[in-house]
Amino acid sequence: xxxxxxxxxxxxxxxxxxxxxxxxxxxxxxxxxxxxxxxxxxxxxxxxxxxxxxxxxxxxxxxxxxxxxxxxxxxxxxxxxxxxxxxxxxxxxxxxxxxxxxxxxxxxxxxxxxxxxxxxxxxxxxxxxxxxxxxxxxxxxxxxxxxxxxxxxxxxxxxxxxxxxxxxxxxxxxxxxxxxxxxxxxxxxxxxxx
Ligand code: ADP
Numbered sequence: 001x002x003x004x005x006x007x008x009x010x011x012x013x014x015x016x017x018x019x020x021x022x023x024x025x026x027x028x029x030x031x032x033x034x035x036x037x038x039x040x041x042x043x044x045x046x047x048x049x050x051x052x053x054x055x056x057x058x059x060x061x062x063x064x065x066x067x068x069x070x071x072x073x074x075x076x077x078x079x080x081x082x083x084x085x086x087x088x089x090x091x092x093x094x095x096x097x098x099x100x101x102x103x104x105x106x107x108x109x110x111x112x113x114x115x116x117x118x119x120x121x122x123x124x125x126x127x128x129x130x131x132x133x134x135x136x137x138x139x140x141x142x143x144x145x146x147x148x149x150x151x152x153x154x155x156x157x158x159x160x161x162x163x164x165x166x167x168x169x170x171x172x173x174x175x176x177x178x179x180x181x182x183x184x185x186x187x188x189x190x191x192x193x194x
Contacts, residue, residue, distance in 0.1 A: 001026075001080040001185065002105055004087070006155070007113035009144040010124045010136075011170050012177060016113070017084040019178050024185075029071050030084040031064045054134040056143030058088060058151060065095045072099060080108075088152045110159040111181055113170030117145060 003026070005013040017028040035053060038046035049059045064086055072081070087093040100106050115123075121141070128136035135144065159165040168180040 001108050002083070002100065003080065003185070004083045004107055004110040004159070005113065006110050006152075006159075006165075007170060008115065008117075008120055008148045008152075009141070010120045010127065011113040011115045012174070013084045013113060015174060016177060016181055017082045019174075020082055020181070023182075025079040026082050027071075027075050027078045027080070028082045028084055029068060029086065031067055031086040031088075032084075034067045034071075035059065035064075054140060056135050056140035056147065058147050061089055061091045061095070064088075065092060065099075068096065069099050072103060076103070083107075087155060088147075090154060090158075093155050093158060107159075107164060109166065109184065110164045111184055112156065112165060112167045113177065114167055115170040119171055120145070 003020075005017055007013055014030060014033070017030065020026050021028050035046070035049050039050050039053075040046070045063065049063065052059050068083075068086055075081075083096070087096050096107065121138075124136050124141050125138070127133065128138075128141075134140065156165065166184045168177065168184070170177060172180070
């Protein structure tokens, strides 16, 4: 089972992915976490992407696709992957399909967390105060939302057309969202779906 957690920045994808990792034998592949790790360890890649990330723009498709492929190869026996923050553009989605197909796998489900923009802004303001992540400042966050609406939301028709998309209320509390995701994964999604 390979799952994409889909939604705007700060929708709660990372939180839910981590819960799924602890509850099921999934591997979380978060391109945001990978890029932040590259920055922390001071690699050439980390230096290259720092400014782009802090401004709220997307790093190049080529970079994130390479990071994902490396992880797919590193975990050939994984029971499933949770893609979190990837794909974010149409070329990334197409590359993911091709990379999985090459390995005899596919995207099985896409779960969209729906959260309105006012709530996102509120969450991120609190996170900025608590953690000080540079791209959580109001200006950069607005840019991330713009990038989501312009480059990432256009993936929804693709996954809807493939019959893979489920949509859930991401405004509910963490456990309720987790319950809705589990319902979908277990094939009894009626209660959580919209
Ligand atoms: P969030 O989901 O809270 O926006 P992420 O941790 O997923 O944050 O991403 C942080 C930043 O890392 C993005 O704004 C972007 O600069 C970069 N990034 C992460 N994933 C991708 C991706 N798939 N494509 C391009 N850039 C990415």
